[in-house]
Structure formats: C-alpha cells, structure tokens
Amino acid sequence: MNKDLYFKYQWRYKKEDLKFCPRCGHHFSLEDLHISNQPQLLCHNCEFVFYIDPKLVVVAVVLNKEENKVLLLQRNEEPGKGLWAFPGGHVERGHDLFETIQSEVREETGLSVAVKGIIDTDSIASDGVVQLTYRAIAHHEEIIINMESQQGRFFALDQIPWDALAFPSTKKILQLIAKE
Numbered sequence: 001m002n003k004d005l006y007f008k009y010q011w012r013y014k015k016e017d018l019k020f021c022p023r024c025g026h027h028f029s030l031e032d033l034h035i036s037n038q039p040q041l042l043c044h045n046c047e048f049v050f051y052i053d054p055k056l057v058v059v060a061v062v063l064n065k066e067e068n069k070v071l072l073l074q075r076n077e078e079p080g081k082g083l084w085a086f087p088g089g090h091v092e093r094g095h096d097l098f099e100t101i102q103s104e105v106r107e108e109t110g111l112s113v114a115v116k117g118i119i120d121t122d123s124i125a126s127d128g129v130v131q132l133t134y135r136a137i138a139h140h141e142e143i144i145i146n147m148e149s150q151q152g153r154f155f156a157l158d159q160i161p162w163d164a165l166a167f168p169s170t171k172k173i174l175q176l177i178a179k180e
Contacts, residue, residue, distance in 0.1 A: 015041055015052055023048050054128045058101040059088030060136045061173055062113055069154035070177060071138065073108060076150045080166025101134050109152050110144030113137060122169050133173055
C-alpha cells in the first residue's frame, strides 16, 4: 500500500464533481429526470443515467473471548486523527459483507474474528454513507496495527476513553454495548 497516496487522496465527492460519462467519456449534464429538485447525471450521447449510490461501510465491535473488553483503534488519519474508533471499511461492489468485515479487522489489527451478527445501522447522509455495525469475537488479543492506526487496544468497558472517540456512532454503539 502506498502510504503517501493513501493519506493524500479524498473519497468524498458530490454529483457536481463528476464531469464525464464512465461509459462513453462524453460530458454529463445535471438535470431533473423524474423527480423535481433531485437532479441526476445524464449522458445524452449514450443515454446513460449515473446514479450515485451511497457508500456501504461495515464496522466491527470486536470483543475479547470473555466479552468484557472491546477493541478500539486510535486513528492515524482524518477524520478523527488521534481519536478512538472501531475497525471497519468500505464494502466493494460484489463483495460479501461478512468476508469484508473479517478482512477489514484482519488488515487493521491482525486479528481473526468470528462475526456474530449485526447490532446497529446508521445513515450518514452528509457523507453518503450507510454504516452496518457487526458484533465480532476475537480469537486472541495480540493486535498488530497497520498504517491506518497509531495504536490498538482492548478496553475494559469501564475504561473506555469517552472523551476521545472519533465519531458519534462510535459513542452510540459503545453505550449500547455497555448497557448489556
């Protein structure tokens, strides 16, 4: 992985940022197609409508075997650089959700996990993101982080760094887990 490129490039964009049709290369026009005030990207050359789908993100609440500690990663990138969050990532089109979450956890922490099921959903409209949060159990607690994190650690539920969480969704999920 090219660290310089990884931290440099952005993934957020708006319809207005997209100028050319991926099918034929001609210019898009942004027009109301069938719903007023909801313009779509249209290519009049090849008659293609380009819908921008929300990005699907999977997040893992990784617990230790005893289920009394939760894994958090201190982020090494924006948003939330230096703050704590769960491992997770974007799901590529055509990829299985369970395989993606296992892969993301393994890439970010070196941990193998058993995915137990979905515990929450969230929609972050401003970023065009739909987030699915899964419960997972780690087979061990030896963490090997990658460049996306400054450190990783299993926290006892009474030692969670509440004032240093990266996202509102992280806090919401941790509060759900702490109530169990």
